[in-house]
Amino acid sequence: MIRIRPLTPADAERFLELLQAVDAESPYMLYEPGERKSTPDKERARINWWRMAGNSTVLGAEAKNLLVGFAMVTGGTVTRNRHCLTLEGLAVRKTWRRKGLGSKLLCAVLDWAVKQGLRRMELGVMAPNAEALALYEKHGFTREGVKRQAFLLGDRAVDQVLMARLLPAGGSAFLIDKEKNRELEPLEKSPGPEPQ
Numbered sequence: 001m002i003r004i005r006p007l008t009p010a011d012a013e014r015f016l017e018l019l020q021a022v023d024a025e026s027p028y029m030l031y032e033p034g035e036r037k038s039t040p041d042k043e044r045a046r047i048n049w050w051r052m053a054g055n056s057t058v059l060g061a062e063a064k065n066l067l068v069g070f071a072m073v074t075g076g077t078v079t080r081n082r083h084c085l086t087l088e089g090l091a092v093r094k095t096w097r098r099k100g101l102g103s104k105l106l107c108a109v110l111d112w113a114v115k116q117g118l119r120r121m122e123l124g125v126m127a128p129n130a131e132a133l134a135l136y137e138k139h140g141f142t143r144e145g146v147k148r149q150a151f152l153l154g155d156r157a158v159d160q161v162l163m164a165r166l167l168p169a170g171g172s173a174f175l176i177d178k179e180k181n182r183e184l185e186p187l188e189k190s191p192g193p194e195p196q
């Protein structure tokens, strides 16, 4: 069974191993394979920071003792943007993809954000990353713009697609079936009012 939960400082070593694994497995992560120069201590400090910030979190998907995916969001730091979150990272180990885990992680982080009363989640995706674009569109994110040639994949310049989703107020729009840890109710069934 897969469990999705906030990471704790005790996960630091396993989290770094997961990050390095997905860097090596996907051409569309920010870091190239082997480029991420972090340590368990640095990851522990980051996890602690996410836990303290109030409007930021990092969730892990755990199968037995293995972390198989993560989602991390960071909130704004000043009064006028504290309601906005940036999805800084979402990834699933290659052998665990196409089993619904990306959706579960995204829904769990949306659920968390709504419960915190946050109002907007934004993200950037490399334009050729069709899997991620499809995932975000499936979950109600819409395209807001393009940063042209924002990344270099080797010699190839690729655009970054900017996407966002507004979150309903009310704190109960997303309902995780905690017992079975199934996918969330569709967002369209949300009883909350639409954001202004």
Ligand SMILES: CC(C)(COP(=O)(O)OP(=O)(O)OC[C@H]1O[C@@H](n2cnc3c(N)ncnc32)[C@H](O)[C@@H]1OP(=O)(O)O)[C@@H](O)C(=O)NCCC(=O)NCCS
Residues within 6 Å of the ligand: 022, 026, 028, 029, 089, 090, 091, 092, 093, 096, 097, 098, 099, 100, 101, 102, 103, 104, 124, 125, 126, 129, 130, 131, 132, 134, 135, 136, 138
């Ligand atoms: C993007 C990613 C997180 C999706 O995770 P996943 O567990 O495979 O996704 P799911 O199985 O939950 O699929 C959910 C939806 O994503 C889309 N999707 C996922 N894989 C896809 C693929 N290979 N082709 C097309 N659509 C795909 C589909 O819309 C899918 O819905 P569907 O099953 O109804 O078709 C995963 O491919 C990944 O980790 N990629 C590498 C890291 C990355 O690119 N992260 C995003 C950075 S912005």
